[in-house]
Amino acid sequence: MSYGGHDDHHHDHQHSHWGPHDWDHGHGGAPHNSWAPIMLAFGSSIFLLGFTKVFTQTWDSEASIWTYAIHSSQLGLLIAGLAIFTAGLTVFWRQDWSHSGSYEAKAVGTPFRTIDIRKVAVWMFLMSEMMVFSSLFSTYIRYRLGFDNCVELFESSIEPGSTVVLEAGQQCWLPASYFIAEGGYHQEYANAALGFMPDTLIPGAINTFALIISSYTIVLALKTAKDSSLSDAERSRKVGNYLSITLFLATLFLTFKLIEWFIGFNIGHPGDWYYFHAPSLSADHFTIHESAYTYCHHWDHHGGVDHKGACEPGMDAIFDIRMSASTFYVTTGTHGVHVFGGMVALAYMVLKAYRGGYTPQNAVSIEYFGLYWHFVDLVWVLVFPAFYLY
Amino acid sequence: MGEHGHHTILGFDRYAFNFWVLMIFTAIEVVAVALTFSMKGTVSMNTVVFILVSVGIVKGVGIAAIFMHLQGDEDSRVLTATALFPVFFIVVMVLFIGLTHPDAADTLPAWCRPGFYT
Numbered sequence: 001m002s003y004g005g006h007d008d009h010h011h012d013h014q015h016s017h018w019g020p021h022d023w024d025h026g027h028g029g030a031p032h033n034s035w036a037p038i039m040l041a042f043g044s045s046i047f048l049l050g051f052t053k054v055f056t057q058t059w060d061s062e063a064s065i066w067t068y069a070i071h072s073s074q075l076g077l078l079i080a081g082l083a084i085f086t087a088g089l090t091v092f093w094r095q096d097w098s099h100s101g102s103y104e105a106k107a108v109g110t111p112f113r114t115i116d117i118r119k120v121a122v123w124m125f126l127m128s129e130m131m132v133f134s135s136l137f138s139t140y141i142r143y144r145l146g147f148d149n150c151v152e153l154f155e156s157s158i159e160p161g162s163t164v165v166l167e168a169g170q171q172c173w174l175p176a177s178y179f180i181a182e183g184g185y186h187q188e189y190a191n192a193a194l195g196f197m198p199d200t201l202i203p204g205a206i207n208t209f210a211l212i213i214s215s216y217t218i219v220l221a222l223k224t225a226k227d228s229s230l231s232d233a234e235r236s237r238k239v240g241n242y243l244s245i246t247l248f249l250a251t252l253f254l255t256f257k258l259i260e261w262f263i264g265f266n267i268g269h270p271g272d273w274y275y276f277h278a279p280s281l282s283a284d285h286f287t288i289h290e291s292a293y294t295y296c297h298h299w300d301h302h303g304g305v306d307h308k309g310a311c312e313p314g315m316d317a318i319f320d321i322r323m324s325a326s327t328f329y330v331t332t333g334t335h336g337v338h339v340f341g342g343m344v345a346l347a348y349m350v351l352k353a354y355r356g357g358y359t360p361q362n363a364v365s366i367e368y369f370g371l372y373w374h375f376v377d378l379v380w381v382l383v384f385p386a387f388y389l390y
Numbered sequence: 391m392g393e394h395g396h397h398t399i400l401g402f403d404r405y406a407f408n409f410w411v412l413m414i415f416t417a418i419e420v421v422a423v424a425l426t427f428s429m430k431g432t433v434s435m436n437t438v439v440f441i442l443v444s445v446g447i448v449k450g451v452g453i454a455a456i457f458m459h460l461q462g463d464e465d466s467r468v469l470t471a472t473a474l475f476p477v478f479f480i481v482v483m484v485l486f487i488g489l490t491h492p493d494a495a496d497t498l499p500a501w502c503r504p505g506f507y508t
């Protein structure tokens with residue numbers, strides 16, 4: 001693969017304007033080994049382990065509430081993990097991230113011989129990312145295939161002449177899509193204007209389009225950066241604009257994620273013909289603490305739009321949805337963390353672009369970030385139908 | 391982007407073409423589900439699953455092949471093999487462990503099993 005303009009003959013002392021890059025380390029220009037990935041992986045592991053030790057919850061059976069505790073004695077683990085992670089980032093910055101990209105070292109080992117070494121590194125990283133998300137997906141698939149859908153089970157058990165019998169303690173799975181795509185038990189009070197659209201699905205649907213558009217804007221940034229027919233000033237402005245749009249869309253994604261999880265939204269007021277009510281998932285009781293979620297087959301409408309209506313006797317069931325909620329929040333949260341990581345990198349790239357940091361000679365740096373960003377999009381392509389729609 | 395800057399599909403820039411395919415297929419995905427839940431009984435759940443899987447495959451291949459350049463570049467083949475390597479583990483996890491032990495989920499420890507109470 002040739003990107004043109006890469007200068008293979010001047011790699012002995014590559015000095016970047018963007019940081020203290022030191023490429024050859026006195027080894028004749030050969031690609032160097034780095035402790036950074038190990039430090040980052042070890043640091044994040046310690047940090048996450050510390051996180052589970054510092055923040056805990058226990059069930060108070062007498063008061064029937066969850067009690068939370070912060071164990072300050074375990075803070076050391078959290079801080080140590082963060083320190084190692086930060087040190088890893090510093091090493092990463094000093095060695096590679098600040099590289100201007102005008103020189104691309106080639107991989108020397110089979111089967112990646114002659115491929116740009118940074119490209120190989122990004123793909124190796126993406127492989128490990130695939131394993132992370134594969135673990136989350138296989139967990140989800142195992143649960144979905146292993147347990148019946150709670151609502152379907154209940155509905156079949158109350159059908160006239162049904163032989164399905166439910167017993168206390170029987171296990172089932174209430175999927176996130178019940179709250180998102182199906183609208184949960186508030187469905188009949190919502191959607192006056194957009195009757196065709198389940199309410200809580202809207203943030204997720206907008207996010208799906210936002211990520212796809214952002215994938216395209218990254219491609220446009222790369223194409224523009226490689227366009228040698230543009231003046232430097234025009235190229236810098238256009239690349240900066242495309243990257244800014246990508247950053248904006250990523251911010252939009254996380255904003256809608258927060259709305260979906262915690263905030264919800266209303267359009268108009270109860271009684272307005274255009275009234276639209278989309279409660280958050282936490283307001284719908286889809287939380288990791290919900291061990292007794294009340295499902296109602298048929299609500300007494302006297303409760304009105306605040307969902308406080310009573311359920312007809314014998315038409316309700318109580319589900320433990322903690323595992324379903326945990327699987328949903330861990331998977332979508334892990335994806336959200338990846339979006340946030342991309343936003344940090346994008347903020348740096350936007351600044352670099354407006355300062356003229358990307359030229360046809362080093363535009364490939366945008367492609368390497370783009371690989372990560374497309375991967376984040378690709379994961380969402382799987383997460384969205386699996387968790388939000390099915 | 392490599393050498394693909396000027397390649398076209400059906401007369402469109404390949405990236406623009408892929409972008410619009412992704413947008414349209416996502417719209418199909420959302421509308422299919424919205425219709426299913428809003429007008430119960432109109433479309434069966436099996437049909438929805440079929441639509442979701444089909445659309446997901448098309449979108450996934452579009453992103454990987456065109457946006458991530460796993461098709462057409464000199465190094466595409468080896469990088470595709472790299473990308474597919476984790477699939478081996480996925481197959482092991484999902485097929486050989488999950489599906490060969492259909493009761494596996496029921497025998498999980500109590501703390502990671504969902505519960506149902508009437």
